[in-house]
Amino acid sequence: MTRRQCTGEYKIKPIKKKVRELLGYPYPTRVPKGVFVDQWVGISTDEFHRAKDADVKYMRNRHPLIDMGWSRIDCVRYLTGLGLAGTPKSSCLGCPFHGNAQWRHIRDTSPSEWADVVAFDAAIRNGNARANAAGQRLLGEAFLHRSRVPLDQAPIDHVTAAERAALQQGPGAADAEELEQGVADGCSPWACRGEVGPVQDDFGLAS
Ligand code: SF4
Structure with a gap:
């Protein structure tokens, strides 16, 4: 992150x-x-x-x-x-803490919102335009989905082998529930x- x-x-x-x-x-x-x-x-x-x-x-x-x-x-x-x-x-539509269930819900229930988050995901690929202009370039690429695959191609219908391997990495690693349901907390300003x-x-x- x-x-x-x-x-x-x-x-x-x-x-x-x-x-x-x-x-x-x-x-x-x-x-x-x-x-x-x-x-x-x-x-x-x-x-x-x-x-x-x-x-x-x-x-x-x-x-x-x-x-x-x-x-x-x-x-x-x-x-x-x-x-x-x-x-x-509560959370934003394009929250990077979403799990696969939230992404599927958007994809399967709201085509316009899905198009919006897919476009947003593509737009962040090279980082923040202002930071880039200020010389603080993103090292690598940014993605909304933790697989680091463009959202419209990301594995939101199943857990991949790489994600399964990451699950084995012990304390601090995401667990299966988090992959599916996202970060447990909702979002509030403070x-x-x-x-x-x-x-x-x-x-x-x-x-
Ligand atoms: S962390 Fe909170 S403010 Fe940021 S995108 Fe997610 S829900 Fe929105």
């Missing part, structure tokens, strides 16, 4: 931008001390370790599911009661799938 900026670029930056706008202090205006929003983040009790504070003072993270003592099963039961059975964990280091705040820290 190479360095990725998806959480920072697609989630945290737009959220901060919108929050600043809602508060009436768009970047680079300084947000006064004591002015903040409550932001509700849907982390359930079984992922308690992923509940984190925001990295700016104008946003305070709250975790209502944890406050109510709700686990993932409680959420599924509640959604099922509302006629929303089968609600999947607790991304596969975890991420501190994200650069391009909208200024409030104080």
Whole structure:
């Protein structure tokens, strides 16, 4: 897995931008001390370790599911009661942490979204255009599927011999469940799938 900026670029930056706008202090205006929003983040009790504070003072993270003592099963039961059975964990369409089941689901249920992720996979082959232009070229090629095969040809219907061999590599290696179902965690701005280091705040820290 190479360095990725998806959480920072697609989630945290737009959220901060919108929050600043809602508060009436768009970047680079300084947000006064004591002015903040409550932001509700849907982390359930079984992922308690992923509940984190925001990295700016104008946003305070709250975790209502944890406050109510709700686990993932409680959420599924509640959604099922509302006629929303089968609600999947949240993640982006073209997430590199998807397992084969998620890729098949997109391919088999939504041709337009499948075309979109296949095109996205092709577009990332040579890395990030901005980084390349800045001289930080990707060494090798990038792929969405862990087989490092273009997505529309990747083995998403079966586990390959190479993947089976990788399964034998002991602690830290992907297991069969992860190959099929992807990384277990869902994605939230402050607790991304596969975890991420501190994200650069391009909208200024409030104080
Ligand atoms: S769901 Fe996947 S692609 Fe989307 S922000 Fe999280 S890790 Fe990145």
